[in-house]
Every structure is written in structure tokens, then in C-alpha cells.
Amino acid sequence: MIPMGSELIYLAGEEIHEGKPLPPYSDIVCRFLDDFSAEILHDEDCKAYPDIVAVGFWARRGNIKRLKSCLGQEALRIGRGLAFHITPSNIPVQFIFSYMFGLLAGNANIVRVASKDYPQIKLLCTVLDRVLAREEYQVIRSMTAIVRYPRESIWTKEFSAQCQVRLIWGGDETIRNIRECPLPPRAVELTFADRYSVALLNAGAVADAEEQSVQRLAQDFYNDTFLMDQNACSSPQLILWQGDEKKLEGGKERFWLAVKKMAEGRYDFPPIKATSKYSLFCSNAVRFEQTGNLVSEDNLLYRVPLKNISDDLTELRGSFGLFYEYEVKDLKELGTIMNGKMQTVTYYGIDPKALASMVLENGWLGIDRLVPIGKALDLDVIWDGYDIVEEMTRIVDVR
Amino acid sequence: MLDSHAPYLKYEPYSMKAKEKSQFMVKCLKELTTHHINNCSEYTRILQALGYNDEGIEELADFPFIPVQLFKEFELLSVPRESVVKTMKSSGTTGQTRSQVFLDRATAMAQSKCLANIMASYIGKKRLPMIILDTELAKKDPRMFSARGAGIIGFSMFGRDVFFALDEDMQLREAELKDYLAKHQRERIILFGYTYMIWQYVVKSLRSSGKSLEIPEGVLFHIGGWKKLQAERVSTKVYNEAVRSVCGNLHIHNYYGMAEQLGSVFVECEEGHMHCSVFSDILIRNPRDFSSCKIDEEGLVELLSILPSSYPGHILLTEDWGKILGEDDCPCGRKGKYFELLGRISKAEIRGCSDTYGQ
Numbered sequence: 001m002i003p004m005g006s007e008l009i010y011l012a013g014e015e016i017h018e019g020k021p022l023p024p025y026s027d028i029v030c031r032f033l034d035d036f037s038a039e040i041l042h043d044e045d046c047k048a049y050p051d052i053v054a055v056g057f058w059a060r061r062g063n064i065k066r067l068k069s070c071l072g073q074e075a076l077r078i079g080r081g082l083a084f085h086i087t088p089s090n091i092p093v094q095f096i097f098s099y100m101f102g103l104l105a106g107n108a109n110i111v112r113v114a115s116k117d118y119p120q121i122k123l124l125c126t127v128l129d130r131v132l133a134r135e136e137y138q139v140i141r142s143m144t145a146i147v148r149y150p151r152e153s154i155w156t157k158e159f160s161a162q163c164q165v166r167l168i169w170g171g172d173e174t175i176r177n178i179r180e181c182p183l184p185p186r187a188v189e190l191t192f193a194d195r196y197s198v199a200l201l202n203a204g205a206v207a208d209a210e211e212q213s214v215q216r217l218a219q220d221f222y223n224d225t226f227l228m229d230q231n232a233c234s235s236p237q238l239i240l241w242q243g244d245e246k247k248l249e250g251g252k253e254r255f256w257l258a259v260k261k262m263a264e265g266r267y268d269f270p271p272i273k274a275t276s277k278y279s280l281f282c283s284n285a286v287r288f289e290q291t292g293n294l295v296s297e298d299n300l301l302y303r304v305p306l307k308n309i310s311d312d313l314t315e316l317r318g319s320f321g322l323f324y325e326y327e328v329k330d331l332k333e334l335g336t337i338m339n340g341k342m343q344t345v346t347y348y349g350i351d352p353k354a355l356a357s358m359v360l361e362n363g364w365l366g367i368d369r370l371v372p373i374g375k376a377l378d379l380d381v382i383w384d385g386y387d388i389v390e391e392m393t394r395i396v397d398v399r
Numbered sequence: 400m401l402d403s404h405a406p407y408l409k410y411e412p413y414s415m416k417a418k419e420k421s422q423f424m425v426k427c428l429k430e431l432t433t434h435h436i437n438n439c440s441e442y443t444r445i446l447q448a449l450g451y452n453d454e455g456i457e458e459l460a461d462f463p464f465i466p467v468q469l470f471k472e473f474e475l476l477s478v479p480r481e482s483v484v485k486t487m488k489s490s491g492t493t494g495q496t497r498s499q500v501f502l503d504r505a506t507a508m509a510q511s512k513c514l515a516n517i518m519a520s521y522i523g524k525k526r527l528p529m530i531i532l533d534t535e536l537a538k539k540d541p542r543m544f545s546a547r548g549a550g551i552i553g554f555s556m557f558g559r560d561v562f563f564a565l566d567e568d569m570q571l572r573e574a575e576l577k578d579y580l581a582k583h584q585r586e587r588i589i590l591f592g593y594t595y596m597i598w599q600y601v602v603k604s605l606r607s608s609g610k611s612l613e614i615p616e617g618v619l620f621h622i623g624g625w626k627k628l629q630a631e632r633v634s635t636k637v638y639n640e641a642v643r644s645v646c647g648n649l650h651i652h653n654y655y656g657m658a659e660q661l662g663s664v665f666v667e668c669e670e671g672h673m674h675c676s677v678f679s680d681i682l683i684r685n686p687r688d689f690s691s692c693k694i695d696e697e698g699l700v701e702l703l704s705i706l707p708s709s710y711p712g713h714i715l716l717t718e719d720w721g722k723i724l725g726e727d728d729c730p731c732g733r734k735g736k737y738f739e740l741l742g743r744i745s746k747a748e749i750r751g752c753s754d755t756y757g758q
Contacts, residue, residue, distance in 0.1 A: 271686035271699055271744040275718055278689075279466035285448035286441045286473060293450045298688035304448070 007153050011113065012125035013132060013144030021079030022106035022139075024393050025068040029103050032140050033059040036131045043127055049120050051093045059100060067104070067381055071389065076396040079106025080188070081164035083392055086156070086178060088170030089114030090231050096124050097379050098167055099146065104381070105392035108143035110159050115148060157181040165392050168192065170233075190391055192233075192384050195343035196314040196366075199224070199236035199373060200328075203251025204243035205349025217348055218258035220374025224346060226267045227377075230319050234344040234369070234376045237317050238306075238324045240334070242350065248327060260301045263321060267300065274299045277320040288316050291324065309333065314341035314366075331355060335362055342366025343384065346373045400509030400706050401434060407705065408512045412520050412676035413733035417726050420735060421459060424680050427705040428462055428713060429453060435711040438477040441469075442711040460682055460691035464701050464716045470498035470659055478503045478709045489546050489658040500659050503709035510662030510706055511553055513678050517664060518557050521652060522618055528583040529558020530576075530614075532592030532601050532621075534565045546658040547593065550622065553661070554591045569600045573610070580614065587616040590646075594623035594653065597642065598633065605645040617649040622656065622664070626743060635671065655740060659712040663704040665738075672729050672737040679704045681738055683723055684716065697722045697741060718744050 022029065040046050040056035047053065057063070071077075083102040087095035095113045102109035113121055125146055132141040149155045160166060160181040166189045168175050175191050183189060199221070206214065225235050241252060281302055285291050290313075292305040302322040306313075309326055314337060316324060328334060331354070338359070345355065345367055352370040359367050368385040371378070381389050400408075404427055415423065432453065435442045442465070449463045456462060469475065476483070478501070485507055487500040502510070537548045538555075555561045562579045566572050580588075592601070597619075605611060619642065628638065639651050655673055656664035663679035675681055682701040683692040692698045700719040707713045720741045729737045 269687070271720070272718070272746050274686040274689075275466060275468075275699065275716065275744065278716065279468045281448070282445045282466055282469055283472055285445050286469075289444075291448055294448055299686065 008147055008149045008155055010145060010147055011121065012128040012146040013141060016082065016108050016110060016143065016145050018108075018142070020108070021081050021394075023078050024071060024106050024389055025064070025104055026106060028137075028139060029106070030061065030064050030068070032131065032137050033064055033100060033103070034061040035134075035137075036128065037061075039127050039131050040124075043123075045123055046127065049123070051091075052120055052124060055093050055096055055124065058097070064104070067389070070381075071387075076398055077106075077390075077393040078396060079108075080392055080394050081107060082162055083107040083109045083165045083167065084159040084163035085109060085111040085167045086169060086174070087111060087113055088174075089116040090170065091228070091377075091379075092118035092120035093124065094169060094379065095121065095146065096128075098169060099144070101381060101388045102167075102392060103140070103143065105389045107165065107392055108145075110145045110147060110163070112156070112159075113146060113148050115150070163187055165189070167388075167392075170194075188391070190386060190388065194341070195233035195384070196238075196317075196341045197234045197236050197344040197346070197376065198238045198240055198337075198342070199346045199348075200240045200242065200350050200355070201251075201255065201347070201373070202243045202349030203241050203249075203255075204247040206251035206255045207247040214254060214258050215262075217255070217373060218262045220372075221255075221259055222262045222266070223374055224376035225323075226263050226321055229273070230317075230321070232377055236323075236344075236346055236376065238313065238326065238337075241325065241327045242331070252325075256301065256303060260297075263300050267321070269300060269320075273320040277302060277322050280317070280319050281322055284316055288313070291316075309337050311336055311339060313337050314339055331358060332362075334358075335364065338362075338364035338366040340365040342368075344369040344371065344376055346371055346376045348373045400505050401430060401708050402505065403430070404705055405505075405509070407677070408509060408516060410516075410677045412517045412678070413674060413735055415677045416734050420677065420680070423677065424459055424703065424705070425456065428459070428703060429456060431705065431708060431713045432462065434708060435477045435713070439475055439711050441473050441475055442477070459680060459703065462703075462714050464684075464714045465711065467498070467657060467659055467715045467717050470500060470710075470712070471496040474499055474501070475710050475712075476501050477711055483709065485549075487546060487549055487658055487661065498658060500661075500712065501710050506707060506709040509708075511556065513662040513676075513706055514553060514664060515557060517666060517676050517678075518554075518620075521620075521666065522557070522587075522589060526557065526559040527587050527589045528579075529555060529561045529589045529591065530579070530617075531555060531561060531563050532565065532590060532597050533563060534567055534569060535563040536567050546661070549661070550593075551591070554620070558589050558591075565596075565600055569596075571601060571604050576612065580612065585616070587618070588614055590614070590617050590619040590649065592619070592621050594621045594625065594638075595627050596623070597621055598628060598638065602641050602645055606641075611645045612647060614647040614649060617647060619646070619649045619651045620654055620666075621651070622654050624743075625740075629742060657702060657712075657715060657717065659710075659715055660702055660704040660707060662706050668729060668731040668733060668737070670729060670731050672724055672731070673740060674729065674731075674733050674737045675735045677735065678706060681721075681723065681736055683721060683738075686744075692723070694723050694725060699744070700738075700740070720744050 037056045037059035085098040087098050095111050099109050099111045160183055164187050168178050169192045172194045290307045295303040304324050306324050306326040446463055451463050482503045483501045484504050485502040489498040538551050564576055652667050654664045654666040665673045667673050680703040683698040684701050685692055685698050700717045700721045702715050721738055723736055723738045726736045727734045
């Protein structure tokens with residue numbers, strides 16, 4: 001296989017010599033993840049990072065057991081072999097999720113992390129290596145290579161040529177570039193392209209809610225948006241409002257007031273975010289005829305009402321707390337923006353089942369996820385319309 | 400520049416006091432804003448989205464500003480494309496999108512007249528021998544027809560017997576330079592160059608060879624970013640001392656201006672203060688709410704100029720950081736606001752988008 005080159009750095013694990021797969025959710029992998037989880041949750045350094053702690057919670061026995069029970073039992077499954085993951089640099093802990101999905105499917109994993117030097121990456125790799133060093137996990141160690149290498153190097157090509165499954169996280173441009181590196185004929189590929197997400201709220205429900213719930217809602221919304229500068233694919237860009245006309249204004253005002261209070265004093269807002277946000281607002285005003293007048297008290301929160309919605313709106317992005325808003329009289333109207341770019345709808349005071357059934361009834365290409373506000377960024381095995389673990393396994397058909 | 404504003408180019412650059420200056424600028428910028436609204440649809444869209452209404456404008460801080468980055472993203476014109484005589488491109492680092500600025504005859508002329516007027520107030524109207532601390536290639540090579548080349552061409556108009564001190568490989572033409580200095584002995588010589596280039600190719604190379612030039616009556620004007628110098632921990636003081644140690648006791652004037660606002664530049668006076676001329680102004684904006692900052696309060700630099708009429712660049716929000724030091728009361732005697740630049744705002748805090756395979 002590939003020798004260790006000078007520009008290829010192993011952050012955790014080791015060079016993979018044999019991609020011998022395991023069945024999905026095998027006992028050893030589940031045990032390993034539970035130990036990994038315990039190690040994270042007991043590590044003092046890790047505790048400083050809520051996103052690392054979330055990894056720890058996700059990997060716990062109970063959660064993995066729940067996921068295992070969701071896997072279809074009707075077929076005999078096994079990992080595909082070697083999985084090659086190209087992970088993005090906007091979410092520091094994404095690589096470890098991708099790796100865990102690969103392991104749960106039963107694959108050996110080469111995981112390329114972006115060169116952006118997040119402390120989370122280093123910490124997670126240190127903890128991971130500690131668990132991998134245990135005698136009982138030699139098998140897992142032989143299936144693990146967390147690597148970093150420069151984009152221009154040969155490694156993407158080499159690893160692509162060897163793998164049975166390739167995952168490309170993030171960015172249409174990245175996907176186009178990496179697709180120039182051929183896969184073996186039998187290999188499969190999962191791509192996570194640029195997506196668009198919206199939030200759908202019932203203004204009446206906001207207007208009538210207890211103050212405490214509005215606080216909670218604002219906190220959840222803050223976590224979905226400001227926390228990641230709105231830069232995640234699943235962060236809502238467009239806020240859709242529904243509900244009784246009499247309560248629309250009141251509900252909206254109450255919501256945004258609470259969100260603004262939440263962001264004040266909490267959101268890290270250096271000058272570059274103010275100029276970038278203003279610049280994006282101006283640029284969107286030029287590019288999208290339907291954007292209305294800016295509503296803002298200061299630079300922390302920008303609201304821009306839309307006069308109408310059209311198919312190209314899935315290109316209308318906000319950032320650093322720039323939100324577009326639209327009042328929806330009838331959910332059917334949303335058909336115009338439900339193209340294949342639409343990923344997550346986060347909701348409040350709305351029946352998600354009703355919207356889900358509209359996807360089926362109207363044959364919308366968009367909406368892969370309907371989750372309550374606050375869960376936008378919760379990465380899970382089911383993502384972008386795939387069951388990632390299942391996709392990374394092979395079925396042995398026995399009749 | 401609007402035809403109706405052309406007579407203003409004859410004004411003394413540093414003659415106007417605060418009250419008169421503010422009224423003058425408000426009048427000019429109102430007329431320019433109306434002109435751009437009538438002639439640039441992209442600009443109009445932005446002003447609409449900002450809820451612009453010219454009746455609400457009483458002072459400079461009330462004018463809407465557009466971010467300078469927009470010139471990278473859009474081709475912004477307020478004249479028919481046929482009347483564009485020159486397209487300026489910012490020099491921008493490799494890989495970055497460069498901004499584009501479209502000049503018609505009126506704006507291009509106004510830029511050079513304005514620059515000439517400002518320079519004359521420092522060096523007089525008479526043309527003096529001039530040394531450009533750069534390569535002539537920057538002027539000749541069409542691929543380099545960037546702000547750098549244009550800056551050189553624009554500046555060399557004020558001199559005579561213009562001499563380029565660096566060869567095509569950015570090496571100092573020592574022998575030729577010596578001859579040139581001998582030829583213009585006891586004359587006042589103007590020097591021009593880009594801040595970092597001077598440091599890299601003149602100061603460093605003279606220092607390493609242990610040589611020095613004696614230019615007793617020289618006046619140096621230099622322009623350009625300080626980013627690389629800051630990385631090398633070179634302050635204005637260190638810079639000026641180093642330049643003087645290898646070039647003789649020069650008068651040194653750093654000056655500042657955007658490729659998007661050529662001509663109405665800001666020149667550092669003998670006190671080390673950047674000055675607005677009557678053709679330009681500065682505001683400092685608080686990044687939290689874009690409110691206008693008081694004297695000595697740090698914030699984002701907004702630049703105003705009465706020159707740009709072929710493109711909507713008369714009021715620009717930059718990514719520079721600075722503070723106003725005072726108005727009308729600089730010990731150098733020049734009227735108008737004077738300020739200090741404190742560098743670029745940091746981009747490090749920005750989380751990349753997901754398309755960051757390369758990072």
C-alpha cells in the first residue's frame with residue numbers, strides 16, 4: 001500500500017494495510033465508541049469544548065444502541081472495505097463523526113482533515129489515539145487513519161484509487177475537484193453538496209408562548225445560526241412565518257427581540273463580521289430584486305423582508321446574523337423554493353408531519369430533514385437524505 | 400467628476416475650515432449620490448434596500464456608504480460603457496478577486512488634476528527631477544496595468560527627467576543612479592515608490608551592500624499597504640529612519656488612497672498625520688452599529704471623495720481601522736480633518752465556508 005510520505009501526517013491511527021470489513025454495529029466497534037465517549041467525557045481539556053462534549057454524548061452506548069435498532073434487520077450486511085473521507089473545515093468536529101459512521105458501518109477509514117488548525121482536531125485525535133492504543137482495540141487501530149496532507153499532493157488520488165467508498169463533505173466546488181480523481185469501478189460515493197436551509201415558525205405560537213419558552217426558543221435559534229456564523233448548510237438563511245394575521249407582527253417582534261438579547265453579549269462580533277455582513281447584504285440587494293428594506297437597530301441583527309419567493313432563493317444566503325424573512329399564507333407556496341438544494345427545515349409551532357407529507361404529495365426535490373429549532377446542527381447517521389451507515393455497507397443477499 | 404464640480408479642482412487643498420467644508424461636502428455628495436442613483440442600477444438597488452431618502456441628509460455621517468468589496472463582485476458603472484476610457488484593476492494578491500474601477504474622461508482627468516493640486520501644495524508647481532523607486536516594467540507591461548502601474552504613470556507627470564531606480568529584476572541600478580544624482584546635484588529631487596517595494600528593494604539591498612545614497616534635497620512620497628511591514632515589525636518611525644540612513648535626509652510623506660478613489664489622496668504631513676484635502680473626507684464608523692465616531696475613537700475607516708462620477712465610489716466603507724486625531728488644528732497648519740491609520744481589520748476570526756478543501 002501507500003508508504004508514509006513526508007507530506008502525509010497521521011494525526012491518529014496508523015497506515016492502513018488491509019481493509020478487512022466488519023459487520024455494521026459490531027460489538028467491538030460499539031464497545032470501542034463507548035470507551036472513546038467515556039475518555040472524552042472524563043478529559044478535562046475536552047470539557048472546554050461543547051462540540052467535543054457533543055461527540056462524547058453521541059458515541060455513548062445508549063445512543064449507538066438506538067441507532068443499531070434502526071438498521072434494517074432483513075438483510076445480511078457487512079462493511080464495504082476501505083472508506084475514504086474528505087471532511088470540511090467549517091465544522092471542527094465533523095471529521096470524527098464521519099469516522100465514527102465509517103466504523104459503525106464496519107469499514108476501515110482514511111479520514112482527511114482540513115489543514116485549518118482547530119484545537120478540537122488535535123484534542124480529539126489525542127484522545128482517540130489513547131483509546132486505540134489499548135490492546136483490545138488493535139483491530140480498530142488497524143482500521144483507523146486520521147490524516148492531513150496538502151491539497152496539491154497525490155494523496156487524494158491515491159486514496160481514491162484504493163477505496164470502496166468515498167465521502168466528500170462539503171462544497172460543490174470541492175466535489176467537482178475531487179471527482180477528477182477516479183474511483184475503482186465498484187466503489188460508491190456519498191457527496192454532501194452545498195445546501196440551503198430555512199426555519200418555519202408559527203407567529204401565533206410565539207406570541208402566545210410563555211416567556212420562558214420564548215427564551216428557550218431564542219437560545220435554540222441562536223445555536224442554530226449565530227453559533228456557526230450561519231455558515232453551516234443546515235443553518236437557516238430564510239425565516240418563514242405562518243399564522244394568524246393578527247398575531248404575525250407581535251410574534252415576529254417578540255421572537256427577534258429575544259434573539260437579539262440572546263446574541264448581545266454572547267456573540268463574538270469582531271469588525272470583520274460587521275463589514276462582511278454589510279457587504280453581503282448589499283450584494284444580495286443587487287442580485288435579488290425581491291429583497292426589501294433592511295430592518296436593523298445595529299449591526300448585530302439584520303432582518304430583510306422578501307417581497308416574493310422564487311426558485312433562485314436557495315442562492316440567497318445570510319451570514320453573521322443576516323436573515324431574510326417571508327410570510328407564508330399557504331404552505332403550498334413553498335413549492336417554488338423546494339428544489340434539490342433545500343436541506344433542513346427547522347420548525348416551531350408547526351406540525352412537521354403535515355409538511356413532510358407535502359414533500360411526498362407534491363414530489364418536492366428538496367427537504368431532507370424536518371427538525372425542531374435548536375437541532376439544525378445535530379449531525380447524525382441520517383443526513384442529506386442518506387442513512388450514511390447503511391450506504392457504507394454491502395448487502396449479502398441470501399435466499 | 401460632475402461637470403458642475405470641475406471648478407472646485409482649483410481650490411487650495413487645505414484651506415477649508417470645518418463648517419464650510421462640511422457644507423461643501425454635503426452639497427457635492429448629495430449631487431453625486433443623485434447622479435449615481437440615476438445612472439447605476441446596482442447602486443440604486445442598494446440605496447433602496449437601505450431606505451435612502453435624500454431629505455434626511457444633513458451631515459456627512461447621514462450618507463449611505465457602500466462596502467469597497469463590492470467593486471470586486473460587480474462591474475459598477477454610472478456612465479455608458481462606451482465612455483469608459485480606462486479600467487483600473489486593484490493589484491490584489493494572487494488568487495484574490497481584483498476590484499474593477501471604470502473611469503470616463505471626466506473622472507480620469509479630475510483624478511490627475513486633483514493629485515497634481517495636492518502634490519503642488521507640498522512640492523510646488525514647478526516640475527522637479529524625479530526618481531521612481533520601482534521598475535519601468537510596472538508601467539510598460541500591460542498585464543501590470545494595475546493600480547501600481549497607473550500610480551507610477553500618474554505620479555511621474557509631476558516630475559521631469561524621470562528615472563527608474565530598479566531594473567527588470569528589481570535590482571537597484573546603482574551606477575546609473577549615481578550618474579543621475581551627479582547630474583542633478585544641488586537640485587531638489589522628488590522620489591516616489593510603493594511602501595513595501597522601497598523597503599524590500601531599496602532599503603534592504605543598500606543596507607546589505609553597506610552603501611548609501613546622498614540625496615540631500617529629496618522629498619519622498621510613498622503609498623501602499625503596511626501589512627508585510629507590520630509582520631516584520633517595522634513601524635513608521637523605524638521605516639523613516641531606515642530610509643534616511645540609506646538615502647540621506649529626505650522629507651518623507653506616506654500617503655493613502657484607495658484604488659477606488661484615486662486622485663483625492665490623503666498625505667501625511669511633517670507631523671506624521673494623514674490629512675484630508677477639500678476634495679475628500681473621512682469618517683470613522685463604530686463596527687457595532689456604524690455610528691460615526693468622535694475624535695480619537697477607533698473604528699472602521701469610511702472614505703469620501705467628490706471625484707468619482709463614472710462609478711459609485713464617492714462614499715466607501717473600507718476594511719481599514721483608524722481614528723480621527725483632530726480637525727483644522729494640526730500644528731502643520733493645514734485645515735481639515737487629520738487622522739491615523741491603525742492597519743487592516745483581522746480576517747482571522749472568520750470561519751471559512753464549507754468549500755475549504757484547500758485550507
